[in-house]
Amino acid sequence: MPEISVIMPSLNVAGYIRTCMESVMNQSFTDLEIIAVDAGSTDGTWEILREYAAKDSRIRCVRSDKKSYGYQLNLGLELAGGKYIGVVETDDFIERDMYETLYKSMAVDTRAMPSVKNPLEGNEPDTQCPGGYDYVKGVARAFWEISNDVQVAYEIRDARNAGGVLNPSGHPALFSADAYLWLGLYKASFIKQIRLNETPGAAYQDIGFNFQVFQRSKKALYLDKVVYHYRQDNRKASGYDVKAFRYLLDEYGRILEMGVPAEWIHAVCQRMAEQCLGRFHNMAAGGRYWKESAEEIEELRRWLMDAKEQGMLTEESLSEYDRALLKLWWKGSEVLYMRCKERYGEKIQAVRTCFQAAGNHEIVIFGAGKYGTFFHALSENRYPGKVAAYCDNGTNLQGKTLQGVTVYEPAQAVERFHGAVFVVTMVRDKENARKQLLQLGVPDERIVEFVPVQDYLLFNMDY
Numbered sequence: 160m161p162e163i164s165v166i167m168p169s170l171n172v173a174g175y176i177r178t179c180m181e182s183v184m185n186q187s188f189t190d191l192e193i194i195a196v197d198a199g200s201t202d203g204t205w206e207i208l209r210e211y212a213a214k215d216s217r218i219r220c221v222r223s224d225k226k227s228y229g230y231q232l233n234l235g236l237e238l239a240g241g242k243y244i245g246v247v248e249t250d251d252f253i254e255r256d257m258y259e260t261l262y263k264s265m266a267v268d269t270r271a272m273p274s275v276k277n278p279l280e281g282n283e284p285d286t287q288c289p290g291g292y293d294y295v296k297g298v299a300r301a302f303w304e305i306s307n308d309v310q311v312a313y314e315i316r317d318a319r320n321a322g323g324v325l326n327p328s329g330h331p332a333l334f335s336a337d338a339y340l341w342l343g344l345y346k347a348s349f350i351k352q353i354r355l356n357e358t359p360g361a362a363y364q365d366i367g368f369n370f371q372v373f374q375r376s377k378k379a380l381y382l383d384k385v386v387y388h389y390r391q392d393n394r395k396a397s398g399y400d401v402k403a404f405r406y407l408l409d410e411y412g413r414i415l416e417m418g419v420p421a422e423w424i425h426a427v428c429q430r431m432a433e434q435c436l437g438r439f440h441n442m443a444a445g446g447r448y449w450k451e452s453a454e455e456i457e458e459l460r461r462w463l464m465d466a467k468e469q470g471m472l473t474e475e476s477l478s479e480y481d482r483a484l485l486k487l488w489w490k491g492s493e494v495l496y497m498r499c500k501e502r503y504g505e506k507i508q509a510v511r512t513c514f515q516a517a518g519n520h521e522i523v524i525f526g527a528g529k530y531g532t533f534f535h536a537l538s539e540n541r542y543p544g545k546v547a548a549y550c551d552n553g554t555n556l557q558g559k560t561l562q563g564v565t566v567y568e569p570a571q572a573v574e575r576f577h578g579a580v581f582v583v584t585m586v587r588d589k590e591n592a593r594k595q596l597l598q599l600g601v602p603d604e605r606i607v608e609f610v611p612v613q614d615y616l617l618f619n620m621d622y
Contacts, residue, residue: 163191163243163258166235168228173203175250180211182252188259191217194238196231198223229355229364236351244350246341250390257386261344264295264380293376296343297386303618304392306543308563311536314385327376331426334373340365342387358409366410391615403438404455428472435459436484443499444616456492464489507622509610510537516607517580521547525592526584527556527566530611534584535562540618547576573599584609
């Protein structure tokens with residue numbers, strides 16, 4: 160019997176499956192079985208899986224007779240023989256030591272962990288008994304692969320699960336703070352009690368899964384370590400599926416049928432609202448209102464309006480921005496969509512303005528911080544090779560290579576890239592940066608300010 164079973168559901172991910180499979184096969188922890196459950200791929204994914212299985216006896220390839228993510232995972236759970244179980248999405252990849260890290264943490268003595276934080280107010284770490292966790296999770300890094308040299312990424316963190324031991328069943332806030340089932344290693348005897356909804360498609364069945372996990376778990380450990388890389392540049396991902404609202408209705412309907420304890424109802428309604436609003440952003444990014452989902456959108460709107468009237472949805476639990484969007488939704492779904500579309504129109508125009516000003520000139524980015532690297536990625540996504548360099552007054556950055564290009568001292572950049580357009584990406588020192596460039600002889604028409612924005616949906620839009 161292997162110590163760990165890794166379930167890998169797949170459907171038409173031939174472009175990503177090799178990177179994913181190799182990250183699992185080459186784990187530093189080797190006592191594992193890999194259960195690849197394919198839902199009928201037609202792009203070569205199945206053949207690639209079979210190729211790997213012929214090389215590694217730990218891999219078991221299984222054909223699912225349903226195109227359902229929930230069914231695939233349920234099938235994998237039934238077949239898993241390990242003491243512990245993990246899940247890896249097949250367009251993602253994992254750190255080489257992910258399962259070694261999580262496995263060792265399963266047996267750690269919390270009395271020897273003085274650095275454990277208090278992740279939730281009123282929740283003291285359990286220091287009385289070693290190990291015995293229902294699950295252990297790490298941190299995910301969301302990424303967009305723009306080119307060989309340019310990759311945009313950020314770590315998915317939430318203060319409500321920022322490292323430490325806790326009792327999930329007593330903390331409803333986890334339902335919003337921890338949305339990813341694949342970040343963990345689960346005790347098999349615990350996770351095999353849970354069944355996922357087997358609705359068609361690869362979307363949102365993890366909502367009901369997570370709800371059951373948090374409701375049942377009495378002890379879990381959250382590690383402050385990146386173990387998982389979560390791909391965002393796959394336009395076939397479920398968030399862009401026009402059936403998304405239908406899937407949300409199915410999942411939340413099932414949760415409500417289970418019976419939601421009073422102390423959890425606010426968390427459930429909050430998460431439902433957040434996910435619905437997120438789909439409006441995806442619609443706006445695609446530039447089209449999903450009229451074929453109008454009925455489901457309206458039903459969800461009524462659900463949430465009723466929840467607000469009954470005190471089950473408190474807008475104070477949402478971000479200020481989401482509260483503003485929710486108020487627009489009460490007025491009508493297309494009202495909300497138009498506001499989201501206008502917002503993305505403004506962002507796209509800000510980006511276009513920079514590229515229009517650059518014209519046929521190469522670009523030097525002034526500012527090697529987060530907005531500078533973000534603009535570089537936008538440029539590489541649309542105009543590969545257009546960014547020639549960075550310049551920055553930070554001596555700790557000068558001379559370094561960032562996303563494939565060099566960071567220069569401003570005077571060096573002006574001298575070296577005569578005729579380039581300089582895009583200023585700082586927030587606080589943008590006026591000083593402009594003055595500095597003017598003093599160095601750069602004409603005003605070749606200095607452009609990038610409106611500070613870091614909205615990753617822009618990578619999936621045309622600009």
